[in-house]
Amino acid sequence: xxxxxxxxxxxxxxxxxxxxxxxxxxxxxxxxxxxxxxxxxxxxxxxxxxxxxxxxxxxxxxxxxxxxxxxxxxxxxxxxxxxxxxxxxxxxxxxxxxxxxxxxxxxxxxxxxxxxxxxxxxxxxxxxxxxxxxxxxxxxxxxxxxxxxxxxxxxxxxxxxxxxxxxxxxxxxxxxxxxxxxxxxxxxxxxxxxxxxxxxxxxxxxxxxxxxxxxxxxxxxxxxxxxxxxxxxxxxxxxxxxxxxxxxxxxxxxxxxxxxxxxxxxxxxxxxxxxxxxxxxxxxxxxxxxxxxxxxxxxxxxxxxxxxxxxxxxxxxxxxxxxxxxxxxxxxxxxxxxxxxxxxxxxxxxxxxxxxxxxxxxxxxxxxxxxxxxxxxxxxxxxxxxxxxxxxxxxxxxxxxxxxxxxxxxxxxxxxxxxxxxxxxxxxxxxxxxxxxxxxxxxxxxxxxxxxxxxxxxxxxxxxxxxxxxxxxxxxxxxxxxxxxxxxxxxxxxxxxxxxxxxxxxxxxxxxxxxxxxxxxxxxxxxxxxxxxxxxxxxxxxxxxxxxxxxxxxxxxxxxxxxxxxxxxxxxxxxxxxxxxxxxxxxxxxxxxxxxxxxxxxxxxxxxxxxxxxxxxxxxxxxxxxxxxxxxxxxxxxxxxxxxxxxxxxxxxxxxxxxxxxxxxxxxxxxxxxxxxxxxxxxxxxxxxxxxxxxxxxxxxxxxxxxxxxxxxxxxxxxxxxxxxxxxxxxxxxxxxxxxxxxxxxxxxxxxxx
Ligand code: MN
Numbered sequence: 001x002x003x004x005x006x007x008x009x010x011x012x013x014x015x016x017x018x019x020x021x022x023x024x025x026x027x028x029x030x031x032x033x034x035x036x037x038x039x040x041x042x043x044x045x046x047x048x049x050x051x052x053x054x055x056x057x058x059x060x061x062x063x064x065x066x067x068x069x070x071x072x073x074x075x076x077x078x079x080x081x082x083x084x085x086x087x088x089x090x091x092x093x094x095x096x097x098x099x100x101x102x103x104x105x106x107x108x109x110x111x112x113x114x115x116x117x118x119x120x121x122x123x124x125x126x127x128x129x130x131x132x133x134x135x136x137x138x139x140x141x142x143x144x145x146x147x148x149x150x151x152x153x154x155x156x157x158x159x160x161x162x163x164x165x166x167x168x169x170x171x172x173x174x175x176x177x178x179x180x181x182x183x184x185x186x187x188x189x190x191x192x193x194x195x196x197x198x199x200x201x202x203x204x205x206x207x208x209x210x211x212x213x214x215x216x217x218x219x220x221x222x223x224x225x226x227x228x229x230x231x232x233x234x235x236x237x238x239x240x241x242x243x244x245x246x247x248x249x250x251x252x253x254x255x256x257x258x259x260x261x262x263x264x265x266x267x268x269x270x271x272x273x274x275x276x277x278x279x280x281x282x283x284x285x286x287x288x289x290x291x292x293x294x295x296x297x298x299x300x301x302x303x304x305x306x307x308x309x310x311x312x313x314x315x316x317x318x319x320x321x322x323x324x325x326x327x328x329x330x331x332x333x334x335x336x337x338x339x340x341x342x343x344x345x346x347x348x349x350x351x352x353x354x355x356x357x358x359x360x361x362x363x364x365x366x367x368x369x370x371x372x373x374x375x376x377x378x379x380x381x382x383x384x385x386x387x388x389x390x391x392x393x394x395x396x397x398x399x400x401x402x403x404x405x406x407x408x409x410x411x412x413x414x415x416x417x418x419x420x421x422x423x424x425x426x427x428x429x430x431x432x433x434x435x436x437x438x439x440x441x442x443x444x445x446x447x448x449x450x451x452x453x454x455x456x457x458x459x460x461x462x463x464x465x466x467x468x469x470x471x472x473x474x475x476x477x478x479x480x481x482x483x484x485x486x487x488x489x490x491x492x493x494x495x496x497x498x499x500x501x502x503x504x505x506x507x508x509x510x511x512x513x514x515x516x517x518x519x520x521x522x523x524x525x526x527x528x529x530x531x532x533x534x535x536x537x538x539x540x541x542x543x544x545x546x547x548x549x550x551x552x553x554x555x556x557x558x559x560x561x562x563x564x565x566x567x568x569x570x571x572x573x574x575x576x577x578x579x580x581x582x583x584x585x586x587x588x589x590x591x592x593x594x595x596x597x598x599x600x601x602x603x604x605x606x607x608x609x610x611x612x613x614x615x616x617x618x619x620x621x622x623x624x625x626x627x628x629x630x631x632x633x634x635x636x637x638x639x640x641x642x643x644x645x646x647x648x649x650x651x652x653x654x655x656x657x658x659x660x661x662x663x664x665x666x667x668x669x670x671x672x673x674x675x676x677x678x679x680x681x682x683x684x685x686x687x688x689x690x691x692x693x694x695x696x697x698x699x700x701x702x703x704x705x706x707x708x709x710x711x712x713x714x715x716x717x718x719x720x721x722x723x724x725x726x727x728x729x730x731x732x733x734x735x736x737x738x739x740x741x742x743x744x745x746x747x748x749x750x751x752x753x754x
Contacts, residue, residue: 021067022066022067022070023054023067023069023070023073026070026073026074026077027047027050027073029077030046030073030076030077030080030089031043031046031047033077033080033081034046034080034086034089037083038085038086041086043086045086045090045112046086046089046090046093048111048112049089049090049093049094049112049116050073050093052093052094052097052103052111052112053069053072053093053094053096053097054069056097056101056102056103057069057072057096057097057100057101060100060101062169062172063169063172063173064169064172068096068100071096071165071166071169072092072093072094072095072096073093074165075092075093075095075158075161075162075164075165076089076092076093076161078092078161078164078165079092079157079158079161082157082161082201082356082359083356083359084154084157084359085154087115087116087119087154088119088154088157088158090112090116091116091119091120091123091154091155091158092158092161092162094108094112094116094120095120095123095124095158095162096127097120098120098121098124099124099127099128105117105120105121105124108120108121115152118151118152119152119154119155119158122148122151122152122155123155123158123159123162125144125148126144126145126148126155126156126159127159129141129144129145131184131187131188132180132183132184153196153358156192156196157358157359159189160189160192160193160198160201160205163185163189163205164201164204164205166181167181167182167185167204167205167208167209168208170182170208170212178212179212179213182208182209182212182213183209183213185205185208185209186205186206186209186210186213189205190202190205190206190209193205193357194324195324196324196357196358196359197324197325197326197353197354197356197357197358197360198355198356198357198358198359199326199354199355199356199357200355200356201357203262203264203265206262206264206265207262207263207264209264210263210264210267211263214267217267217270218263218267220277221263221266221267221270221277222263224277224278224280224283225260225263225266225283228283229260232260232283232284235284235335235337235339235341236258236259236284236286237258238336239258239286239335239336239341240256240258240286242306242336243256243286243288243302243303243306244256246302246305246306247288247299247302250298250302252290252295252298252299252302253290253291253295254288254289254290254295254299255288255289255290256286256287256288256289257286257287257288257289258284258285258286258287259284259285259286259287260283260284260285261283261284261285266280266283284339284341284342285341285342285343285344286341286342286343286344287343287344287345287346288303288343288344288345288346289346289347289348289351290345290346290347290348291347291348292347293318293347295347296318296329296345296346296347297318297329299329299345300314300329300331300345303331303333303343303345304331304333306333307333307334307335307336308333308334309331309332309333310331310332310333310334310340313330313331313332313342314329314330314331315329315330315331316329317329317330318346318350320413320462320464322411324357325353325357326350326353326354327346327350327353327354328344328345328346328350328354329344329345329346330342330343330344330345331343331345410422410423410424410425410426410459410460410461410463411461411462412426412431412459412460412461412462412463412464412465413462413463413464413465414435414464414465414466415464415465415466420434420435420465422434422459422484422485423484423485424458424484425458425459425484426458426459426483426484426485427455427456427457427458427459427482427483427484428443428446428448428453428455428457428459428465428467429443429455429456429479429482429483429488429492430459430483430484430485430487430488431446431459431465431467432446432467432469432488433483433485433487433488433491433492434485434487434488435467437491438469439467439469440475440488440491440492441473441474441475441491441495442469442470442471442472442473442474443455443467443468443469443473443475444468444469444470444473444695444705444707444708445467445468445691445695445708445709445710445721446465446466446467446468446710447465447466447468447688447691447710448463448464448465448466449463449464450464450466450688451686451712451719452690452691452710452711452712452719452721453710453711453712454709454710454711455479455708455709456481456482456709457711468691468692468695468708470695470699470704470705472704473704473705474495474496474499475491475492475495475496476707477492477496479492480492480493500618501548503551503618503619503642504547504548504549504550504551504552504618504642505544505547505548505551506547506551507550507551507618507619507637507642507643507664508546508547508548508549508550508551508552509547509550509551510664511550511551511557511637511664512547512550512557512560512561514557514664514665515556515557515558515561516557516561519558519561519568519569520568521561521564521565521568521569526564526565528543530564531543531546531560531564534546534560534563534564537563538555546560550637551618551637551642552618552642553637553638553639553641553642553662554639556637556662618641618642618643619635619642619643619645619666620641620642620643620644620645621644621645622636622644622645622646622647622650622652624646624650624651624652625646625647625649625650625652627645627646627647627650631647631648631649632647632648632649633645633646633647633648633666633667633668634646634648634653634663634664634665634666635663635664635665635666636653636662636663636664637662637663637664638662643664643666645666677706677724677725677726678724678725678726678727678733678751679722679723679724679751679752680722680723680724680725680736680737680740680749680750680751680752681720681721681722681749681750681751681752682694682720682721682722682723682740682746682748682749683718683719683720683746683747683748683749684718684719684720684721684745684746684747685717685718685719685745685746685747686712686713686717686718686719687745690719690721690743690745690746691708691710691721693743694721694723694740694743694746695708697736697739697740697743698725698736700739701732701735701736701739703725703726703727703732703736704725704726705723705724705725705726706723706724706725706726707723707724708721708722708723708724709721709722709723710722718747722752733751737749737751
């Protein structure tokens with residue numbers, strides 16, 4: 001019956017839906033937002049997360065008085081604005097349930113699966129971190145955060161969205177919590193957003209934090225911006241019209257966006273330049289967004305044709321992107337009425353990357369869980385995680401991380417474009433060690449942006465650094481004076497200590513043998529166990545340690561011999577006049593002079609330290625006489641500085657011989673590999689490949705490079721290479737110099753005498 005059927009709807013009395021509460025309303029808006037960019041997604045899982053979270057947060061309120069659930073929904077909204085995927089948004093809805101309600105991670109896993117559970121767990125862990133505790137706990141917090149980020153980058157995206165909403169609603173909290181959260185945001189989360197290339201998130205986090213941390217400065221800057229708004233806007237309108245007309249004339253398609261700078265970036269400028277807000281003239285910036293890289297450069301040309309660029313302010317982040325992949329051309333020009341203003345030029349794609357950073361990946365790369373594995377921003381994270389594994393010292397880890405997160409850093413590049421992040425004033429040596437210890441250890445020179453530079457020079461942002469290596473080369477002690485990174489410092493020390501020790505052991509052994517012969521102790525008859533017990537008496541567990549100590553001059557060989565052969569060697573040095581030994585006629589050959597000490601005994605070649613004629617580790621030519629090959633020489637074990645090699649004719653030898661037992665035989669090395677260091681200076685044209693050609697001449701002659709420093713001479717448009725190379729003899733040196741002079745671009749080669 002029609003009547004019956006007509007009455008049905010009323011009689012079933014399905015209760016009309018209650019008016020949607022504000023939170024429900026917010027959630028519906030979220031769904032609508034997602035449908036806009038992911039029309040095909042099934043949102044059932046999202047709704048389930050919403051219901052689950054709302055049930056658990058039931059009855060909780062925020063400091064603002066609104067239902068707690070408004071917060072997770074707003075966090076999901078922010079993630080939606082970033083166009084993140086459903087897992088991220090489910091995590092956004094659920095991010096506080098484990099921390100603030102009776103729900104557990106296991107429940108979340110059972111209801112929503114492994115991915116969501118892992119992300120919720122990650123965000124929960126981040127919430128508990130304390131970044132303002134003692135350094136070791138703080139370091140631990142960072143480690144945990146890094147690990148969570150590497151495991152799933154969405155963890156940090158949700159955390160950033162959470163922080164963004166908390167910052168927007170910070171006004172409801174008391175002053176103390178407000179300050180703590182704002183500080184954490186500007187010191188930790190904004191730099192992370194920056195590092196991930198999320199310019200928009202970073203900007204908002206910075207401005208919100210700034211507003212709470214420096215309320216007076218914030219008001220002053222806002223006031224200044226406001227009071228000039230009218231004239232600024234007029235000005236922007238004027239230049240914008242000019243730019244539009246000029247670009248149109250050149251056929252460059254462009255969208256032009258005039259804007260007033262962000263309060264925090266103005267504040268930083270004031271601080272950096274130590275000026276007041278009245279002195280800031282370029283509060284305005286113009287942004288040109290065009291279709292291609294070619295158009296970017298063409299637009300730059302148009303701008304520079306119109307207004308005078310300020311030297312040093314043109315930055316090409318297209319050719320050299322920032323490590324967070326930011327790309328843009330920047331220039332500052334002097335405007336029509338003498339005001340300066342900044343212009344940024346980029347393509348649509350670059351603009352999207354600049355605003356969204358790593359989040360930009362979710363938009364177009366459907367079906368992929370996150371950014372590409374080779375994304376530089378991910379490799380930054382992975383490097384950090386590697387470092388934190390290597391580093392035992394929390395302080396060191398923190399300083400490393402600060403260098404990496406905060407602005408006082410230098411982004412340099414390998415010739416292949418890999419980013420090497422270093423602290424400010426880092427040198428090519430730091431760069432070399434950052435690549436690999438082997439590269440650092442064998443570094444002999446460096447080119448920056450194609451020009452040869454001294455190894456101690458400071459690297460700047462965007463420098464492309466090429467390290468010249470020479471196999472077999474070892475780090476120089478001098479490097480310790482200027483390296484900036486702990487990594488380089490530790491590696492250099494390690495190598496130096498190891499090779500110094502080897503040398504010290506060798507010297508110690510020879511020194512002991514030589515003293516034994518002089519004093520008539522037959523070392524072959526001394527039991528090894530006796531020597532070992534002397535070693536342990538000095539606190540050494542191994543014989544090598546005892547030899548090393550002797551080599552370093554910590555005590556004399558005589559002291560050791562007194563203990564192993566007390567019947568032969570007495571405590572006191574023999575009376576005799578030590579100077580007498582040195583006063584004896586000096587034979588032409590240094591090696592035969594020891595015969596004077598122990599007559600009749602054939603000289604044991606092993607008791608002689610071969611001197612290569614160089615300032616070697618632990619064996620060095622005494623500055624007073626600077627003996628050269630062929631001269632009769634004598635060694636003297638100094639206290640802690642190794643063996644000084646003097647000419648036998650050196651006037652100082654006589655007074656040194658007071659400690660006669662510290663004298664040690666030395667002789668010039670005779671092997672074919674024997675070489676002398678010679679300092680050469682080469683003046684060249686400044687052109688790429690020069691250093692390579694010079695060093696290949698040397699390696700062609702099998703010549704070792706002891707050190708190499710290169711610098712440019714701007715006035716002469718040339719370069720100077722100064723190197724110390726080992727040459728066998730004068731003939732070889734002449735050959736090398738002639739070969740270098742033949743290289744095109746070499747202007748002059750000269751030898752330096754100290
Ligand atoms: Mn939260």
